[in-house]
Each structure stands twice: as C-alpha cells, then as structure tokens.
Amino acid sequence: MVADREGSGRRRPARVGVYIGCGALLLTGCASMPDSGDLRGVESTPRQDSQVRVFALPPREDAPPAEIVQGFLEALTSDDAQYETARKYLTASARKTWDPYRSTTVLADGPNPESEHSGTREGDDSYTLSGSKVATVDEQHAYAPDAGSYRTTVHLTLQKDTKQWRIDALPQGVVMGNSDFQRNYVSVNKYYFASNVPSGSGGPLGTVADPVYVRNKVDPMTEMVRSLLKGPTRWLDPVVTSSFPSDTELKKGVTSLSPDDRNRVTVPLNKKADRVGETQCNKMATQLLFTLQDLTPTGVDEVELQRSNGSQLCVVTENRAETVASHGTANHPEYEYFIDAKQRLVRLPSGNSDKQPEPVPGALGVGDKKLRSAAVSRTEDSAAGVSADGSSLYVGSLVSGASLGDAVLRSQGAKADDRLTTPSWDGQGDLWVADRDPKNPRLLLLEKGAGTPLVVTAPGIDGRVQAVRVAADGARIALIVQKDGKSSLQIGRIQRDTETGGRPLVSILELRSVAPQLEEVTAMSWAGDSRLVVVGRESGGVQQMRYVQVDGSTPVGTAPSALTGVKEVAASEDERLPLVAHSEEDGIVRLSSGEQWQKIVKDGTAPVYPG
Template sequence: MVALLGCGVVLLSACGSMPVTGDIKAVDASQPGDSQVQVYAVAPRENATPDEVVDGFLESMTSDDPGFRTTRKYLTKEASRTWKPSAFTTVLSKAPNHRSDRPVRDSDHSSTELTYTLTGEKVATVDAQSAYQPVAPTGFNRSLHLVRQNGSKEWRIDLVPDGLMLGQSDFKRLYRSVNKYYFATGPAAGQPTLVADPVYVRNRTDPITGMDAVTQAVRSLVEGPTNWLRPVVDSRFPTGTVLRKGVTALAPDDRNVLKVPLNKKADGVGQRSCRMMASQVLYTVRDLTSARVEQVELQRSDGSPLCVLGSDQAEEFAPDGSSGGPDSQYFVDAKGHVQRIPGSNRGSGDPEPVAGPLGDGPVRMSTVGVARDEQLAAAVSQNSASLYVASIASTGELPAPAVTSGAKKPEDRLSAPSWDGRGDLWVADRNPEDPRLLRLAGGTGNPLTVTVPDLGGARIEALRLSADGVRIALLLTEDGHTTLKIGRIERQGDPDTGQDVSVVELRKAAPQLEDVTAMSWSGRSRLVVVGKEQGGVQQVRYVQVDGSAPASGVLPGANQVSSVAAADDEQLPLMADTEDDGIVKLSPGDNWQTVLKEGSSLVYPG
C-alpha cells in the first residue's frame, strides 16, 4: 500500500471504478496500509485465468467498492444476486491463501469447472451487529467454485461463502473501533450511567449502506446494543426507531451542532427520555468528528426539533459516573500503611497518610482498593488472610475483618480488592479448597458469593471492576498460564432484600498474550495490561474490552512491572509498580518517571 499526500488513491493490482483524482499505483492489497489511503477495485480482464479471477475477487474485498459492484463482476449473475458480504467478516492473520483442485492450462478448453480452497489462520470475527470477537488462532478453510460461462471462455465464481475475508492489515485499514453508549440497567446509586459498547464501523463510506462513519455509528446505536451487553443495558430509543430514510451523512454544522433525523417511532418521546437519547448520541460521536460536537439536536420525522442537549448538560450521564472522576492515587507504604497522593487539582502531590485506621492502624497491609467516592477503602493484611474495610475520611478504630481466608499459603489467600461504580466491594478468595468470588454490597454488607458458571477449573488471581458496574476484568490461571477475560455482571432480585449476582459469558480480552500478569481499566472500554506473547518479553500495552488491539497499543517498556494502575480519565498518568525503580508513572507523550522508591499496590479509586 502506498500513502500519497492527503487522501491517496490506490489501484489493486488484480482487480472497480477508476479514481477521478490523485495518483494511481498498483499494489498488493494484503500489504500493511494507511487508513487514509483509498483503494479501488478493478473488474476482471477479458479471458482472465481462474487464478486471476480468484485473486481479483479476494483483493477487491479489501477495496472501497460501492455496493461491491465491481467485486460482484467476478461472480456469476446468480451468485452476485445471493452473495451477502455484510453478513459477517472473518479476520485472518494474513490475506487468505488459495489453491485449485487441479491445474488448468490456457489452451485447455475442456475444463468447465474448478474448486479453489481458501486457507489461513482465523483470529477474529465481526458479526452482523459489527461486534468484534477474538478467537484462539484456528485453521480457516473455505471453498470457491468456478465455472466457465455458457458460450464463452470467461471463468466466474458460482459458489461463494457469505461475508468478507480480510487479513488483519486490511481490516485495520478499512475499519475503526467506536464506542456506542447505553444505560446500565437495574438499581444504581446516583444518576443513570452510560456503558460503552464497542463496535467496528468502516473508516470511510460503508459500501453497502453508503453511510459515512458517523452515520454508521449512530445507526448502530439506534438499532440497539450488541448481544453480549444487551442483558445488562438499556437504550432510551423506542423500539423501531431508525434514522430517517435516505440519511447517509451526519456532520456537525458551523455551530458544532449535530442534527439527527429520526423516524415516526420517536415522535412522541418525552423530554427526559429524549435528553437521555441525545446523550447516547453525543458520547458515541465525540471521537468521530473532526470538529468536536458541542450539541445534539434530535429531530422528529417532519424535521422539527424533538430536543436539544449540550455537552455540559450531558455530564450528568457521563460514562465514568462524574464529569471529572477522582484523580488521587493511593498506595501501601513500606510500613504497611495506606497513603494518598493528592490529585493535581488538590494539593502538592506529596504523599500523606489517609485518615482513619488504615493510615496509622496496628495491622500492616499489603494491597488496597479505594471506593470511587473516596470515603471508604478496603485493604488486605500483609499475610493476605484478612480484608478490612474502614473510612479514609474520618478517624476511628480498625473494625473486625470483613472477609477471612483459611488458605495455608499467602498466595492462595485474598486478592487485591476492587470497587465497582455502584459502590460495591469485590474480592477473590483463592483458597484451593474453597475458592470464592465475593461481593460486599455498599462495601459494608455481608460477603456474598458471586457465581461464575464459565470458570471451569480456572482460578481467579486478580480482578478489577469497571466504573459502570456491569463488567469485571479477571486474571484467570489454568494449565500454567494466566489470561485476561471480561465477564458480564448480572443481578437478579431486589437489592434491598438481597440480590443473586453472577458473572457470565467470559470473553478473552488479550488473546495475543500467552500470559498476563497485571491489568487495570483505562477508560470506558479499554484496559492496560502487562504480559508476554509466546516466547516474548514482558510488555505493557492497551487492549480493547472486546479483545481487539489498537494499532498504537504498545507502550514504552518498564523494568519488571508487577502491577499497573490507570484511571477512568485517560488523560491521567498510568502508574506501575516495578522491582527496580519503585512506583513509576507514564504521562501522555512522556517516558516513565519514578514517583516513589518505596511503596506498592498503587491504585486509583475503583
């Protein structure tokens, strides 16, 4: 792929419409490319060989071919009519290889049909909802059947599997990850909270719908959440709501107002619900437009305004639960006491003991977790046997342990605790004889066991809760390896009389890493992880909650990182515990810097 000035134009070597501007250069479509380069397909040449037909068809899938019209020229009329390229996308490690069941010479006119086998290594799928799902690298095998057209020498494909088949480099060039937002269901403290639901949309115009990236994202939002997240979120858009017919481009006007025309299903929505709908749109499109959207106007089917919501008004629905979020950090000092590093807007940044028994009490602690409102903290004793919960905003005596592990070895006892966005406290007891995932409602309730049906024989080593309270990140050890999985938190029953809580449908979030040793949420649908690829060295990198990896995910290396901490606000520094340099931080655009030579278990609230 060749990047030219501005938005370059690339012509596929074997494959339609011709570009009207820019230089043209033939390329191999499977080469890594720039997302700003636009690729055009080329129709099959006259008397193309079967190999050329198959090559051209596969390469034209990687183009920006409107309606895949040129791509369909490689198919028979019937196959072109029935082929559904938007059914799903198969992502392969590289562009698919192919071989025919037998060789055919140009002079051989007796052959009338051929079968080609397509092979490769499948690494992910993207379904009809645009949801990305990684898979353990597995063999991929599909077939194309070619026939000679009646009365001609032209070969065409008459049997073709639905969907697209793309190598990773082409997938990353053609698609981008977008967070659409829905409201967490069930009782929760404070205002309704938005939850990120990542999907992939085309970088430019979608070949099937003709929609630009913003319109694709809004259309996907209005259609509803992905199947994995659907049980724990809700959309304020009434059932049946869609964009007004014919809408293919959405962009903010010169006042940075994005106007979204809807159909009749939304005409009667009340103002409160409409404002919540508008907040879903606002957060979904925030990172998609070149000019920041400052206001969303939803329109009725006749074009009149349904409601208007400004970015400042949308803060009450912020996905992190507040407009700013806590920016202080907490850690355990060399004496086993909990200390706080005040945020940049609240103090000098010098460590200070927290108020209460965790700051100067009689029990030495090893790990700590702080509630998001920074009123309570939970700390695990140095021998990992006991979990204590106490105020860090006022003085008092150290209470009795809220949880105790009976395991014989410290490494088999309690994990570091974590708080969800609803104010509940979570911890894992790693006792081999009685492993438990526990939740303390409000941080002060009795510890209740959370069921994890998909756990199998794996053991929970560490856990971190998302700010929205509906997802949990788990480090699971099985067969000598530790992997990162994301689970959906489902709650049944009345919270006042007791809820049954379970973690279901565990999904791999870092499939490219053979072992993950530390992790933390870093924003609304992203985590920072420390781990190793097979046969590789330790790396610190970002991963998406759906298991995809951002192109710029690998971070500068740090020496022997044992834990990592990130904030809901992605602009706050990333923190890490290291064996040689103590606690270090990484600010955006900077290198790692030592913050404290002594101390451990540094965390942001959460």
C-alpha cells in the same frame, strides 16, 4: 525510554484521507494482476499511509480465473462503500445472493488462493482460500477472537454470453488479512444504560460501552447511528437497555450524517420516535452524543433529534449530556494511591509528580494495620485494605480521625498467596474481592463495603481467581484466572437478580478470554470505557505491557513503553491520566503521555486509582 501512553482524552483523531487512483499510479493496496498461473496470495502488508483512500480496479477484459479471484479479494479491502467493484467480479445470480455485511473474517495474513483445477468440463474452475484465523466480526459489528484454520472455496464459470470468467459461488461475508482489517476498520464505543445496576440517589444514569467495528472511511458516523438504533450486541444485551423505542430507525431517505460548522449532528428519525417526551429524548440524544464523540477531529458538541416530519424533538449539548448520564472516561480522580514502605495507604494528586506522597486521612493512613494492598471507592471517601498477611479485609473512612473497626472478611488460606486478592469497588459503592483459599475459593461482594458477604456465582470460571477489577459501570468485570500454571485475562458480564428476602443474587456469566495469546497474565487494570492495560507474556516470550479491548481486539496505536519487572499496574478510566506501576527495580513509577517512565518512590507497592 520513550513513552507511548495512548490517548489524551475521549476524542481521538479521525481517520480521514485522500487517495490517488490506481489507474495512473500503482500504490500500496491496489491490485497487481497476473496474466496467468496460480495465485501467490493477496498480500496483507502494512500500509505506508493508513489515511489514504483505497479503491480497487474492476475486472480486466478477458482476465483469467486467477486474476478474477485475486482482483475480487483485493476489492474486499477497498473503501468501496457498497462493494460495487467487488460485485463486478461475480455473476448476476451471485450478486443477488452474496451478502458482504454478514461477517468479516480476519486472517493473520491475506487469504491464500490455490487453484483446484477440478472442473469436470471446460468453463469451470475453483480456488481454495486458506489462512490462519485471527478473529471474526459478525453482522452486529461485534469482534471476537477466533483462532484456528480458515478454508473455503470459490467457484468460477466462463459466462456463455460475455465469454468472461466470473465467480458464481462463494461464502457469505468478506475475508481479509489483519493489516488490511486494521486499515479498513475502526473500533468505536456505542453507549447504552446499565439495566440491572442501581442508579443511586438521583444522579446521572450509568452508561456501558459496547465496542463495535465499522469501516472507518465509509461514513462511520451514519453506520454507528444505525448500529446504536439496532440495539446492543448479543453479549451485552442482557444487562443494558436503550432509550430508543423499538424499531426506531433513521428517517427513510437519510443516507449520510455529518456535523455542521457548529459541531452539531442532526439525526432525523422515523415515526417510532415521534411521541417520545423530553426526558426520554434527552436520554436518546445523550446515547448518540457519547457514541459519536470520537468520530471527528473536534468531536460532537450537540445532537439534535428530529421527528419524521422534520420538526425538532430535542437538542442535547455535551454539558447537558453529562448531567443526563455518566461514563468512566468523564470521571477524573483527585488522587492516585499506593502502599508505602511503612505499609500504609498513601496518596498523590493525580498526574502531579511534584508533590510528595502523604498518608490518607483516617486509620488506613496511620499504619496501625499493616497493609499489602488497598482499593479506594470511586467517590474517594472510603477505602478497603488487605492486611499484610492477606488474611483480613478492613474498610475505613478517609476522614481525619476516623477509626477502623473489625475486619469485614477473613480468609482461612494456609499461605499468604492463598488468601485475599486486592479488592475492587464498583460505581455503586459495592466492594468485590476473591478469596483464593484452595479449600474454599470464592468470589465475594460486600454491599456498600459492609455486612455479610454475598457469594458471587461464576459457573464459567475454570481455575482460581487471582485478581479482580470491576468496571465503573458495574456491568462488567475483569478477572485473572489461573489454572495448571497458566493465567488468563477474562471478561464477564455481571448479572444481578433478587432472591426471596430482598438480597441480590449476583452472577458472572459468559466469561470470555480477551488476551488469548498471553499464557501468563501478571497484572491488569481498566484503562478506559472498553479498554484494559495488561502485563503478561506469550509462550516463550518476555514480559510486556499492552492495551486490549474488552472484545479481545488490540487497539490501533502503540503499546506503553517497556518497563522491567512489573508486578502491578494501575490506570484510570479517564485516559488522560498517567499509568502507574510497581516495578521490582524502580518501585512506584508513572507514565504520562509523551513522556518517559518517572520514578515516584523507590519503596512502594500496590498502586491503584479509585475503583
């Protein structure tokens, strides 16, 4: 089997290309205009080369209504920065009121236009646009799955002065098929700071990725800077903060940003940022550097911020940024872990297939307590293990000779499957686990892996939690929730408050399904700052492994290669490290970039990376 492990680091290849105009040669993506008759739909077919630039044709002289509608819809999928060609299909008044940036509606196929022929007088015509919705992207560039039917109307009029048909009434925003969306848009992470997560003892601040979609051939770097300055998307906003002063914008007159020959991006700001100090400026530049890192083939090595008068505020290099703030993809775990045939916690050097597994130092590697699953802290100095029957949770140090105390948590579930899930550590050293006891189902948090467990409130959970994975940032959590024989992958926002007495109140809010097409989710793991790897199947389908974004979108690129009977999967936020899985047929296996699945050991279960 050929591997398709996506991602070899933080830097992705930039989406760039050159396009030959449609006037001389008709290429994929250019409009083919009928002279008359009803429309057959604007086809949304995979482009033969996603790197080309596509520019639409303006309306032809004396074009009939059908051609005007189709030309307009095709122009929406072009790389015209200001939709100037699309506006040529509108009347003067419609141009003033139409806002293409309000939203983007993504359909399974291109919108299907049907003539209504309902005009009551000569010079009027209307077309209904219909299709099956896949998602919407709002004015903040936030993506959200949005299944259902799409139906709207555009109205045309024959202009009295020019005798040309033009659209005079239409919905706000743009609409296109999914393949055109994949060609036109790219998902990029904006970075903000976690606002309600303890930052630790003087170390780098923790960042949280906020994925958005921008047009990938229409100056995405400048658009990402503007988006970052406007602030986080609504869903993430309650748990993050930005270092930029309110109302900070690009300096007036700045229309485009790009790196120089030293990979430095210079960002001139308005007066709102003129008085910030060096510490705050370093945070601002760090947010920008992390955000812009993946938008060019060679990345961004430096960010310079300028005052409104052109003087320098500060300069932050990549190395300096990583001392100011950290994010998951920069963390490189030393080991990967699993439970061996003796039900001990064992480890292997990350990405090294030549070494043999060895028991971890400390009591969890001795085998006195038989384990069925485990989680290792992100600092790799302690671990939590669930007993073989699922009833008890133990926490121990990964130091040679360290002993194991009493269980820190016990479940009263009658059956093994009704007891404790695999635990998960967040970036602050707190331990999360779900108790699946039908009589007392709970999502629990143990501060620093000890003490009396906190009961986490999660009013949006509709079903029983089967698996828990906390993001490195401590602001987001992934859950597999089971109800009525079906299981779904859901992402929630972690809200932390303080009650009287000093103990935190922890809640999971605004849960959203991020793989709605899967009716049975078997396993999942974080696989990047805003990406997860998921094992599941669609209704009537077979088991598959795929990547999904936390916003519910599917990353561009191929899924991991097929693997039979996957029970568990583990990935690191550092996308350069291999996937590790437990297969019923092959045991513990590993998938590195550009390679095939490789067997590590036949007898092993519950693979995990730190976290």
